[in-house]
Amino acid sequence: MCGICGILNTDPGSPVREEELRAMTEALRHRGPDDSGILCKGGAGLGVRRLSIIDIEGGHQPIPNENGTVFVVLNGEIYNYMELARALRAKGHAFRTRSDTEVLVHLYEEYGEEMPAHLNGMFAFAVWDADKRRLFLVRDRLGQKPLYYWRGRERVAFASEIKSFLKLADFRPEIQAGSVSDYLTFGYVPHPSSILQDVGKLPPAHCARVEGGGVRLRRYWQPMGEQITLGRNEAEERLRDLLDDAVRLRLVSDVPLGAFLSGGIDSSIIAGLMAGRGDEPVRTFTIGFDERRYDERPYARMVADRFGTKHVEEVVRPDVVEMFEKLVWHLDEPLGDSSAVPTFMLSEMARRSVKVALSGDGGDECFLGYPRHSAMWLSGKLERLPRIFRGMLFGRWWHRVPAPAEQKNPVYRWKRFVRAMDKSALRRYYEWISLFDEKSLDALLASDLKAKRPVESGMYVELSDYSGRMRSDVGKASALDLEYYLPCDLMAKVDRTSMAHGLEVRSPFLDHRVVEFGMNLPDAFKIKRGRGKRILRSAFADLLPREIAKRGKMGFAVPVGRWLREELREMAHDLLMDGLLVGRHIICREALETLLADHMAGRADNGQRLWALLVLEKWLRLFQQRV
Incomplete structure (x- = not known):
């Protein structure tokens, strides 16, 4: 990584x-x-x-072509670089090097701007x-690595992180x-925008x-195609082959590597496939909390014992x-996902032993693993009920049922589910994934900011190309989720928190071949009776311990509610009530x-x-001299 x-x-x-x-470069030293x-x-x-990571001594960048007319800088890994290098030599x-970066400069010479289609990484x-005085920027298909760009009056700049632009005088x-409105709705800023005016995110793919001072964007990949027509057994075999090969490609490294292991289905599959490919035990890493409902260590230990890993918890x-x-500071752009805390700590722990770690990220998006996917499946079934039964389930009488304070409470979840049932499917989903719904956001935002807020804010839900x-x-x-939540939340979190510690995280589920296969499978292969990841459970039934294959989604959660009532109580009050969000008329006091x-x-x-809100306030304070 770089x-x-x-x-x-x-x-x-x-x-x-x-x-x-x-x-600008030194601002990225931590990466x-x-x-x-x-x-x-x-x-x-x-x-x-x-x-x-690869060709440690010879991979110095920028790397030129043979005559010094084309140069390249790379953040990330090209997993199929050896295959590409052989074809290009032919x-x-x-x-001049064994580096995967050098493949890019020759690939550009050979294929020009069609080169991204040849890459797996x-x-x-x-x-x-x-010669052409042209800069060509590319971001991977799933947005695993970040790339921002800024258009000034007399120049264009790009960087892996926004803080690099702060070094520019103009x-x-x-x-x-x-x-700001989108951030408070989703907990992240969706591409192609960023938190700052005139700074854009290059979207995935x-x-x-x-x-000439202009920036022209073009999509080079689309995961949705014809629905796969294989039978169940053939589909399971195909998925297993694809994921096994994705793991194989991600084990190429000149430095020690290991795996994040939560004890969930996805990370357990990755650990199991890794264990079948090496002579040495796989190094696996898990963190847990004193609070039992946030602690997955017993499940991770079960998987580690099954595959004989060298396990650290x-x-x-x-x-x-x-x-x-x-x-x-390391998040770079406001990100409201509190699971950044354990990811930051897990990366720090793993980096003491390895420089590369494989993860199970991506399985939920492609194989319907989130509880909200089950909610969408259920809502579709319930919509077909006769009106009288729908009235009994979703009637106004639910509004009179007291709402529990705890969000994990089943009554709280059902009330939230019911409130959205009178909306269209995508607007229903919009409400379920929102931190602040439209009514609460309208009450929260100060009138000064609301006056500047564009009407189309948050409307990507209905304009999505993928959906x-x-x-x-x-x-x-x-x-x-694949188009927005994955790159703007999940991958942003993993990239920033791992790079803060000089750790590279690789995700076999995000091999584009696996993603294309998963997204084009029939729903019936992925979800049954509201339970997702059906094909993963069956395809890897012989690999996973039975208890793991039956587990539901737990998520990498932290007790943030308790923290705010206890150890963060004073900090939260001081930061928010006497902060820039209120002082700059962004939030209503x-x-x-x-x-x-x-x-x-x-x-x-x-x-x-x-x-x-705390993340946004602290971000403003850290950047307040320039923002």
């Missing part, structure tokens, strides 16, 4: 200032502690901080074509009102041509007050007071909402 950045001046006669490019490199050439500049290309990279960051008692500022290609409502929901008071008194469980 951190990359660069500048392209509109005027070819205006050289990039080397000291400015070095400052690549092993090596650095810069290039300033013809009004363009490329910078990189490198975490050395076509006459000369290689997780990546964000930039190619500088000096960068004038301003909060984007629509992005997109490339961008940058020339820790009970963590995080000093969240002490680590909060460091976590938010529009799916046949069923539950399929549309999983496609939305009265609504914030009510949120805090109801949570502290136990009248409501506002833990996740308050956590998201």
Whole structure:
């Protein structure tokens, strides 16, 4: 893994200032502690901080082609680079290194801007074509690696993280009102926007041509195709072959590697497939909490014993007050997912032993593993009931049932389910995944910010390219997760928290071949009677312990509600009530007071909402000198 950045001046006669490019690059040091490199050439500049994984000695970047007219910087890994290198050598290309990065420069020479279609990997990279004075930016199909870009008056810049742009003298960051609204709705800012005006995220599966001061985006991959018509047994065999090969490709490394192990179905499958491919025991890593309902260590231990792994586990008692500022700084852009805390700590623990870890991320999106997928499946079934029965289940009498404060309470969940049943399928899903629904968000936002908020804010749910290609409502929901939740929340969290510790995390379930297969399977292969991951449970029944195969989704959760009533109580009050969100008229003080008071008194469980607000407030304070 690495951190990359660069500048392209509109005027070819205006050289990039080397000291400015070095400052941008150094802002990404945490992403690549092993090596650095810069290039300033013809009004363009490329910078990189490198975490050395493959060809440790020879993979210094930027890497040129044979005659020094094309250069590349890469963040990520190209898993099929050896196969590509053999094919390119056969076509006459000369290689100087064993690095996967060098494959990109020759692939560009051979295929130009069609090159991304040949890649299997997780990546964000930039190619500088000096002859054409063209910068070519590419992000991987599932958005595992980040890439931001900024358009100034006289130049365009790109970087792995927003904080790199703060080193540019003419960068004038301003909060984007629509992005604040989206963040408080979903807990993240959906691509192609960022939290800042004039800064965009290159969406997953997109490339961008940058020339003449303009940025032109193009999609190069689409996972939805014809529905797979294999029988159940053939589909299970095909899935097993694909996932096994995805694991094989992700075991290529010149440094020690291991696996995150939660004891859930996805990470257990990955650990099992890894164990079948090595002479040495797989190193597996698990963290747990004192609170039993947040602790998966017994299940992880069961899997570790099954596969004979070299297992490391820790009970963590995080000093969240002490680590909060460091976590938010590494997140780079506000991210309201409180599971960033355990992911940050798990990455720190794993990095003491390995430099690469495989994970089970991606299985839920492709194989209907989230509880909200079960809710979508159930709502579709219930809609077909006669009106009299629907009235009994969803009638107004439910509004009179007292709402429990605890969000995990079944009555609380049913009331939330019922409230959305009078909406269309996608708007129903929108409500179920929202931190603040439209009514509560309207009460929370200050009038100054509401006046700047665009009407279309949050409407990506209905405009999604992926979900529009799916046949069923539950399929549309999983496609939305794949297109937005996966890259903007899950992958952003994993990337930032792992790179904070110099750890590379690889996800075999996000091999694009596995994703294409999973997304095009019939729903009946993935969900039965509301229970998801059907084909995973059956295809790997002989690999998984029986108790693991039967488990439901637990999630990488933390007791954030309790933290806010106890150890974070004072910090939450001080940060929010005397903070920039209120002072800059972003959030309404009265609504914030009510949120805090109801949570502290136990009248409501506002833990996740308050956590998201705390992250946004701390982010503003860390960046306040420039934002």
